[in-house]
Amino acid sequence: MNTAHRRFRTAAVIAASAGAALLATSCSGTFDKFDESKAYKKTETFSFAQASSGIDTLPSWVPAGATGIDEVIRTTGNERILRMTANITEIDHNSCIARPTVETRPASLSAQWWPTGVEKGSSFQCGDWYVGEKDSFVYGYRPETLDFIIDQLDNK
Template identity: 45%
Template sequence: MNLIGKRTVRVGAAVAGVAVASTLAGCGLSEAVTEKANGHVKAVDYRTGTEGKADKDVQLPGWVPDQAQSVSEAIRTTGSERILRYTAAGTKLPGTCLPSAAPKTAPTLTADWWPNGQETKTTTICDAVWHISTDGTTVYAYKPETIDQRGAN
């Protein structure tokens, strides 16, 4: 192959490499933006509180009654924020949960089962960090973020 042919092959390979890199970077960028917007969230559902407490990867808080039903939780995997909902099924919160004002910060997590502004209705706090409210037999709980999320992706 002559000198011009070698240059053409090198230039062609370089252009192809840039095109592939741009495509891959574009995919990575899209995933990073989506992941950042998502905030690294894990969603879990359990039939009962007992089932949720047995999940060692997530583990529901101890104040959730074992008999709680239809438990749903959204968890920020890069921090401490969590929102939780369950059906009380005749259960009550433990005596260690105390009356409390609503938290000062709103959740950044969302779920189709979490009513907008639900955290403003909290009247109880459990484990010093879980803000609890009830609506009929449905219990809602919010644990505010305590870890700086700027740049977490």
């Protein structure tokens, strides 16, 4: 056996051993196992200086002149909370219906800027969003609709 062939064979054995070791460690629990009970907790947060910056993410009823927009989205479901600086009279009233009272499940998402219970003060329903105004901000809330997440929220 020549020297070049021996080196190649040694390198192949080392590479195969290293690959087997990596494969064994990745299957032995070094990665967290999926915990379905925590699935409803996955969220993303967005902030936009103006509505035009979030045109692909924000709901269609958000006024074009809205500024200082913050939004939290549940990535594993439908729930969303939103706050913006805007005048509630500027929302798209063609897609919104005035509601004197709102009966909806409380928001399970939270953010430092989201006042507890603000969704109950909503005065409009815009599709599946509840929209209201408090302390010079417009707030929007889209409740969770996926049953498996609602079950988890109810069992917290």
